[in-house]
Amino acid sequence: MHSTIARLLGVCTLLTVPSALVAQEDATGVVKERMDLMETQKDAMKVLGAMAKGQAPFDAAKGAAAALEIETTAAKIPELFPEGTVGEPSEAKPEIWTQWDEFTADAEQLKTAAATLKAALDGESPEWKAEFKGVIDACKTCHKTFRVKKEQ
Numbered sequence: 001m002h003s004t005i006a007r008l009l010g011v012c013t014l015l016t017v018p019s020a021l022v023a024q025e026d027a028t029g030v031v032k033e034r035m036d037l038m039e040t041q042k043d044a045m046k047v048l049g050a051m052a053k054g055q056a057p058f059d060a061a062k063g064a065a066a067a068l069e070i071e072t073t074a075a076k077i078p079e080l081f082p083e084g085t086v087g088e089p090s091e092a093k094p095e096i097w098t099q100w101d102e103f104t105a106d107a108e109q110l111k112t113a114a115a116t117l118k119a120a121l122d123g124e125s126p127e128w129k130a131e132f133k134g135v136i137d138a139c140k141t142c143h144k145t146f147r148v149k150k151e152q
């Protein structure tokens with residue numbers, strides 16, 4: 001009987017250790033997830049940037065799809081920044097959580113700018129390049145305040 005309990009306790013101990021590891025992996029997971037999201041946005045920006053510079057032929061549908069990708073991913077930014085997820089390898093600044101309203105407003109601004117860009121592309125409006133600039137500015141605004149590296 002005793003040995004059974006001991007074995008059960010042993011099993012419990014074995015189960016506790018991996019769950020602590022899982023928690024740690026979760027933190028890494030969300031940081032990785034938001035980095036992947038930002039990379040997706042960067043790729044979409046490349047598609048649009050190439051068109052804006054005339055390095056790629058203008059394709060309204062392709063551009064609109066890229067703008068939509070930015071719009072949908074922008075909506076997910078706040079949930080990928082749980083409080084305190086800073087430190088290597090993350091470039092997130094602690095100001096994100098002390099200025100949370102501004103951070104979420106910056107994410108919202110990107111979403112709005114991307115939606116405006118998409119509408120311009122859907123309508124094949126020549127104004128789309130100006131709206132694209134609005135999206136670039138939205139990325140920059142947030143990075144300036146909330147990202148460690150001063151790039152983009």
Ligand code: HEC
Pocket residue numbers: 031034035036038039041042045070077089090091092093103104106107110135138139140142143146147148152
């Ligand atoms: C609301 C704020 C916000 C907006 C808007 C935003 N970013 Fe970011 N971005 C961040 C933060 C914070 C990080 C650092 C995340 C980390 O390392 O944990 C980041 C990181 C990145 C990275 C580096 C990812 C990596 O692999 O380390 C790229 C690329 C990037 N952003 C591109 C963009 C582009 C392109 C846009 C606009 C389409 C954009 N971001 C809009 C906040 C934002």
